[in-house]
Amino acid sequence: MAMFLQLLFTGMGIGAVYALVSLGFVLLICAANIVNFAQGDFAMLGAYLLVLGLNVFSLPYPVAIVLTILLMAIFGVLFAGATYWPLRFRGALPVIISTIGAQIFLENIVLYLYGPVPQVLPGVFNSPGFTVGGVFMDSQYLTILATASLLVLLQYLVFEKTLLGKKIQATNQDKEMASLLGIPVVFMILLTFAYSAALGAVAGVLVGPILFVSVGMGGSIALKAFAANIIGGYGSIPGAIVGGLLLGVAETFGAAYISVPYKDAFAFLIVLAFLAVRPQGLFGEKVAEKA
Amino acid sequence: MSLTRRTALVGTALAAATPLRFARAAEATIKIGGIVPLTGPAAETGKFMHNGATMALEEINAKGGVLGKKLEWVVEDDATTNPGAVLGFSRLVSRGDCVAYTGSIRSTQVNAISPDVEKAGKPVIIGGTDPALTHSGNPWFFRTRPNDNYSSKVMANFGIDTLKKKKWAVVYATDAFGTGGMKALVDNLGKLGVKPVLVQGAADQTADFTPVVLAVKQANPDILASYVTFENDVAIFARQLRQLGVTIPWVGSASVTNTATGQLAGPAMWGVYGVTDFDKKASPEAAAYYTAYEKRFHLAADNQSAWIYDGLHILAMAINEAKSTDAQKIRAAIMAIKGYKGTEGTYNFDQNGDGLHGYNIVQNKKGTWAFDKRIDFAS
Numbered sequence: 001m002a003m004f005l006q007l008l009f010t011g012m013g014i015g016a017v018y019a020l021v022s023l024g025f026v027l028l029i030c031a032a033n034i035v036n037f038a039q040g041d042f043a044m045l046g047a048y049l050l051v052l053g054l055n056v057f058s059l060p061y062p063v064a065i066v067l068t069i070l071l072m073a074i075f076g077v078l079f080a081g082a083t084y085w086p087l088r089f090r091g092a093l094p095v096i097i098s099t100i101g102a103q104i105f106l107e108n109i110v111l112y113l114y115g116p117v118p119q120v121l122p123g124v125f126n127s128p129g130f131t132v133g134g135v136f137m138d139s140q141y142l143t144i145l146a147t148a149s150l151l152v153l154l155q156y157l158v159f160e161k162t163l164l165g166k167k168i169q170a171t172n173q174d175k176e177m178a179s180l181l182g183i184p185v186v187f188m189i190l191l192t193f194a195y196s197a198a199l200g201a202v203a204g205v206l207v208g209p210i211l212f213v214s215v216g217m218g219g220s221i222a223l224k225a226f227a228a229n230i231i232g233g234y235g236s237i238p239g240a241i242v243g244g245l246l247l248g249v250a251e252t253f254g255a256a257y258i259s260v261p262y263k264d265a266f267a268f269l270i271v272l273a274f275l276a277v278r279p280q281g282l283f284g285e286k287v288a289e290k291a
Numbered sequence: 292m293s294l295t296r297r298t299a300l301v302g303t304a305l306a307a308a309t310p311l312r313f314a315r316a317a318e319a320t321i322k323i324g325g326i327v328p329l330t331g332p333a334a335e336t337g338k339f340m341h342n343g344a345t346m347a348l349e350e351i352n353a354k355g356g357v358l359g360k361k362l363e364w365v366v367e368d369d370a371t372t373n374p375g376a377v378l379g380f381s382r383l384v385s386r387g388d389c390v391a392y393t394g395s396i397r398s399t400q401v402n403a404i405s406p407d408v409e410k411a412g413k414p415v416i417i418g419g420t421d422p423a424l425t426h427s428g429n430p431w432f433f434r435t436r437p438n439d440n441y442s443s444k445v446m447a448n449f450g451i452d453t454l455k456k457k458k459w460a461v462v463y464a465t466d467a468f469g470t471g472g473m474k475a476l477v478d479n480l481g482k483l484g485v486k487p488v489l490v491q492g493a494a495d496q497t498a499d500f501t502p503v504v505l506a507v508k509q510a511n512p513d514i515l516a517s518y519v520t521f522e523n524d525v526a527i528f529a530r531q532l533r534q535l536g537v538t539i540p541w542v543g544s545a546s547v548t549n550t551a552t553g554q555l556a557g558p559a560m561w562g563v564y565g566v567t568d569f570d571k572k573a574s575p576e577a578a579a580y581y582t583a584y585e586k587r588f589h590l591a592a593d594n595q596s597a598w599i600y601d602g603l604h605i606l607a608m609a610i611n612e613a614k615s616t617d618a619q620k621i622r623a624a625i626m627a628i629k630g631y632k633g634t635e636g637t638y639n640f641d642q643n644g645d646g647l648h649g650y651n652i653v654q655n656k657k658g659t660w661a662f663d664k665r666i667d668f669a670s
Contacts, residue, residue, distance in 0.1 A: 006501060014499055111330060111334065116330075116335040116337065117335045117551055117554075129534065211527065212527075212555055214332075215334070216496075220496065220498065255502035256502035256506070261465040261492045
């Protein structure tokens with residue numbers, strides 16, 4: 001039983017990280033109808049900014065985190081300006097390709113500036129964690145779960161209960177209609193980019209102390225997050241969260257009870273199964289073929 | 292024709308470039324091609340390799356180079372992937388001006404380039420420690436690190452004879468290096484009458500080792516041995532081992548002793564035994580190299596730079612000895628090297644192309660590696 005709970009705990013922790021990155025994916029899919037391949041690099045950049053703030057500028061932890069997230073939100077807008085804006089009338093594919101270009105560019109620029117040696121990022125708490133009933137509660141995994149839940153709740157409140165959230169939703173649903181209603185569509189899209197980058201940064205800052213901070217850290221997370229997105233339902237916000245958690249738990253259990261070396265395969269087997277049996281995912285709506 | 296700014300610029304550039312090209316031709320070098328992980332998960336290895344090679348080249352060229360010319364190391368990125376290694380190596384071969392090559396420290400990448408190496412027919416210095424690499428009939432591989440027959444033999448002997456442990460758990464990476472090491476270790480344990488209670492593989496870059504650690508706990512061993520390839524994997528594994536309360540003695544392959552592993556894992560690695568080919572206390576040559584490296588790069592030297600440092604010295608020595616850049620002659624000269632004291636040990640090349648036949652045992656004492664002993668086998 002202790003083993004089961006231990007696996008569930010770490011699986012949920014990793015899953016929460018997938019969920020946060022997946023959420024960033026979904027928001028951009030909704031707002032701009034693009035798949036951002038550099039989503040994982042938002043996490044990587046966030047983690048490096050925190051390393052920079054803590055180790056180079058010796059800022060206090062809370063200040064460094066707030067600064068990191070703010071800077072990443074600004075970066076999200078710049079990112080939109082560079083990859084999305086010039087190509088916005090050319091359809092989704094050119095933008096997707098330009099995000100792949102951005103991914104290569106960002107990873108190599110960090111490699112050039114920071115070098116290849118992984119960096120150590122201290123956790124939010126000094127204590128590594130505690131044991132309850134034979135289950136080790138890693139303090140960082142607890143932080144991840146708490147932060148992810150809080151963010152999801154906050155996002156729900158903003159999206160459903162505020163005018164700003166409703167405007168963003170309206171923009172996502174129909175840009176033309178929204179702009180006829182006087183909603184500043186461009187501002188809403190840029191805001192979504194900023195939020196998506198900030199979410200990525202939160203994921204990076206949370207996972208950095210566990211996986212260490214390296215140039216390639218975003219790549220595998222983003223791949224799993226995208227898989228989570230398909231499982232949950234392409235473009236579905238609750239789907240991103242549930243899909244991420246499900247994937248994290250499934251791969252941890254698959255590794256423990258079936259085979260460790262094929263851990264990564266489970267994630268993609270589940271995706272294949274969903275694509276075959278329920279292509280719209282858990283929360284997705286069936287999209288009727290347009291005449 | 293009016294003199295526009297562009298033609299003027301082009302003219303100036305051409306005029307500037309011409310003498311340069313002549314100067315280059317006069318200063319022709321003898322070239323060694325090298326594939327190096329400049330990007331990808333092993334990019335830190337690439338940096339160490341570059342440092343070691345830089346030191347070796349400076350020393351070689353200060354002493355007059357090879358055959359009266361300067362030795363040059365031209366590199367291609369292998370991106371830490373097998374396709375990258377194959378592509379990088381074929382780029383080097385297609386240059387047509389390399390007299391020998393250096394390969395990867397990763398066995399899986401050495402394996403990937405093996406067919407092309409046979410076709411190229413020139414000596415390649417390698418650092419991958421999978422025994423099969425030099426035992427499968429490719430005459431062009433020369434290894435400047437001891438292979439894992441020896442590391443596993445040292446691990447098995449040390450664990451059983453010195454630590455008196457009989458219940459072994461073996462954790463390995465499922466790549467060529469890890470699998471090769473695991474097989475050799477299981478084999479050598481078998482020879483000493485021990486069958487491991489757990490043999491557990493894990494893929495490279497596994498973000499979470501909880502399932503592995505729980506498998507170790509369930510098997511209830513009294514000693515843990517590991518062949519894990521990447522430093523960040525070792526560090527994550529070490530931390531989760533300690534968090535989940537596994538405190539049995541741990542003997543790891545060289546990656547546990549790498550500088551980056553220690554920096555990442557911190558106290559989680561304290562007390563761990565490592566079987567390593569390079570240790571500063573193993574010989575005066577190793578000590579001198581360590582000091583010079585630290586002075587130059589402000590980093591602790593480890594096997595990732597030492598093997599290429601030795602490798603380039605050995606190639607330079609062999610080319611000078613052969614008095615030729617002919618591949619067969621260089622090969623014969625390398626095979627004839629006996630008793631060369633390098634930083635990784637004393638080189639005596641055997642018929643397979645393995646230069647070294649022993650390992651050091653070290654222990655992590657609160658973050659610094661204490662030299663325990665060196666065990667050498669007669670090839």
